Amino acid sequence: MTRYLAGAAIALTLASPALAQRDAPVTARVDKLESEMRAVQRKVFPGGAGMMVEPQIAPSAPTPVEAAGVPASGAITDLTARVTSLEQQLASMTGQIEQNEYRLRQLEGQFADYRKATDAKLAAPPAASPAAPVGGPDVTVPEAPEPAGTPASGAAVAKPSSGDAAEDGYVYGFRLWEAKRYGEAVTALKKVVADFPKHRRASYAQNLIGRAYLDDGKPSLASIAFYDNYKKFPDGERAPDSLYYLGSALVKLDKAADACKVYGELTDVYGATISAKMKADVARARIAAKCK
Secondary structure, X not given: OHHHHHHHHHHHHOXXXXXHHHOHHHHHHHHHHHHHHHHHHHHHOOOOOOOOOOXXXXXXXXXXXXXXXXXXXXXXXXXXXXXXXXXXXHXXXXXXXXXXXXXXXXHHHHHHHHHHHHHHHHHOOOOOOOOOOOOOOOXXXXXXXXXXXXXXOOOOOOOOOOOOHHHHHHHHHHHHHHOOOHHHHHHHHHHHXXXXXXXXXXXXXXXXXXXXXXXXXXXXXXHXXXXXXXXXXXXXXXXXXXXXXXXXXXXXXXXXXXXXXXXXXXXXHHOOOOXXXXXXXXXHHHHHOOOO
């Protein structure tokens, strides 16, 4: 965008003095457009120096510079039209950004309220019952010993050792999840997220934490884990999966309306990149949740 506008400015300086006087309003619009576009770029790419939004309109074929004294109204008209198109594109882009930010703020506010209510329920003392487990929601209650001769469900799970601690930690947590040892899997996966937040497996681990909670019959904790993955690692490889499973967890919590909003967020944010299978899964989930 900056290169395009700079080129337009150079073309203007090559015109006659009379043309320079007549294009003063256009030059002012170009300066204003440059300033606004830089502001949008800073919003879209915070900290991303050098990243530019390429114009969606291509400049027309170069117009021969007319001799001094020859009316240049055609060149000014062409440039004015191109600048007007850029202004319209900028306005559309800015409006879309504002809509996305508003929708995300709404989702964050709703989920913050839901998370606060869930934390309050978890913090409340359990009803007196001899079968009630002691400890928090992550404490694994020991199972009764199995009869002799029965394969042990708690058989040792091999820990990989590839030299990549983040990869090994995730694979170990995955194996524990596969073995249905959900409490241990959550502990192992949380360590991966805490110790290696910049590793690509952090997104995988945080998503699998939610899966472990969901499979363990804890949709409230699962929904928090899935939302945290989307919030902390929006560019992670498992962020779309977490939004999908967040919808599933909300359905289990009888919050179908909220699930529909999550499915809409998934489609809006990742619709162009998710697989055809996930698109089909989301479509089926929306029907099951009776989304409008």
